[in-house]
Amino acid sequence: MYNPERVPTMENSRQIMNRLLRAGGTHFDGFRSGEHFLSPEEVLSVLRPMVSDERKVRIDSIIAERTYAIAPVVEGLVNTGNVSAVMRTSEGLGFQPFHVIRNEAKFKKSIRTSQGAHKWLDVEIWDDAPQCTTVLKERGYQIVVTHLDDAAKPLSDIDLTIPTALVFGNEKFGVSEAMLAAADYTAILPSPGFVQSYNISVAAAMSLFAAHDQRVKQFGRNGDLDTAEQERLRADFYMRTVNHSKDILKRHLGLL
16 A cells, blocks of 8 residues: 655755765864864774774775876766766776866756765865866866867867866856866867767766876876875775764764
8 A cells, every 4th residue: 555654755956966965075184073183193093993904905005096186176067967977987086186066056866876986085065166266276276177169179188197177067058157267278078970079977087087097107106195195084084984983083082
């Protein structure tokens, strides 16, 4: 017999996107609870015994290939599946930062998910392009926008071995005028077939792999974090690995 109380409530697309973004990590610099603080080194000291040796080896191998030199940026994407797909590619290739510019996007649901990639990234959310690009330039990134115009260069002709924000725009309308105004370069992907453009998730995958490929050819590897950055990220990943890690750290501080 039909029982409406047993039918699960379906999230709308905005709820799905908000949940996805909330679950993402931020730039971790230690654990805070009120006025109390534990440094990454202290977090590691508390949580290390609770992480299996196998998991430690896996986390270390991942951190060794992490970099902040490439910052993927998605602007105004409306399909939750596309955002998830770009996140998965970014995480899979070792690019730690991830920027989302909301604009006034009305999100559409998709069955595709990030497969948990979002929680291993440093996700920053911005209201508009100027807010995001100002910070990116202050951090030393060049801004490369995938966009077809008269000035566009093949992506392979742009140096992606220096700090670069790779920007991917709305599925239908592309990037905003404000983003184009801030761009150091506009770039195009090779398209020798009849199709003149790619799905945004495919374009992002091709672009991010090109950046990874350039970095490996230039430096021999993608990862470039110094010891302190690796320790900071290791503490972050341990927190995300250990169940109820926040409660454990609060108990260590005598707060529970």
